[in-house]
Amino acid sequence: MSEHIEIILRTLFSFSILFIGAKILGKQIIAEMNTFDFIGAISIGSIIANLAFNLNVKTHHAVIAFLILLFIILMVSYISMKSRIGRKIFAGNPTVIIENGKIPENNMRKMRYSLNYLNQQLRENRIFNIEEVLYVVVETNGKISVLKKPEYRTVTKQDLNIPTKKECKLPIGLIMDGEIMTENLIQNNRRS
Numbered sequence: 001m002s003e004h005i006e007i008i009l010r011t012l013f014s015f016s017i018l019f020i021g022a023k024i025l026g027k028q029i030i031a032e033m034n035t036f037d038f039i040g041a042i043s044i045g046s047i048i049a050n051l052a053f054n055l056n057v058k059t060h061h062a063v064i065a066f067l068i069l070l071f072i073i074l075m076v077s078y079i080s081m082k083s084r085i086g087r088k089i090f091a092g093n094p095t096v097i098i099e100n101g102k103i104p105e106n107n108m109r110k111m112r113y114s115l116n117y118l119n120q121q122l123r124e125n126r127i128f129n130i131e132e133v134l135y136v137v138v139e140t141n142g143k144i145s146v147l148k149k150p151e152y153r154t155v156t157k158q159d160l161n162i163p164t165k166k167e168c169k170l171p172i173g174l175i176m177d178g179e180i181m182t183e184n185l186i187q188n189n190r191r192s
Contacts, residue, residue, distance in 0.1 A: 007053065014052040017063065018044065021070050034091040034140045036080075040073045091140045098136035101149065111138055122146065 021044060047069060051062035079086035097107050097118065108118070119130065121144045127133060132152040137145045157164050172184045 003055065006055065010055075010059065011052040013059070014048045014062075017051075017066060018048045021066065024070065024074070034142075036076060036090040040069070040076075043069055044073075094140060094145075095138045096135065097138055097144075098130075098133050101131075101134055113138070 044066065047062055047066050050057050051059065051066070076086075076090050080090050081087075095107050095111055097103065097111060097113055103115075103118075108114075118136070122128070122130060122133065122136070125144065125146050127146060127148070132148050133146060134149045135147040139145055172181075172188060174181055174185055174188065
């Protein structure tokens, strides 16, 4: 078999096992990643790239390495889900970088956060004045969660004692791409 055809076949095979692996691991590895997820994704990518393009690597060796890594990732995910200590080891802990409106500089240093980067993160959360912030937590996936000071929070109907009608159904699409979704229609009628 010529090298070009072998590379094409190995690439298709690599993509197929990567797709199957992603389905097994679920959406978590594709969504926001913590450090362990990032390392796992890079490792899987390296194995698959070697399988596709390095003709010196035997296919079954790459598949075995892929399966071992997949098993490790699944075990770490399971341990992280079942154990608080495991979660702390593999995903880390959230870090408070603004507390009661003050910035603890030791946490900023530990996170390698600059004031400019913090301001950028706040702007991405639609906060343009740091004085509005009571707490900021850097989550294990690197995103920030913000709690504004009470005087800057959005007013809700509850704050104004306005009665609200409770939503009882999750909206679902009844027509998609010009086609009636019979299953969704049946499900929607059952929930009424």
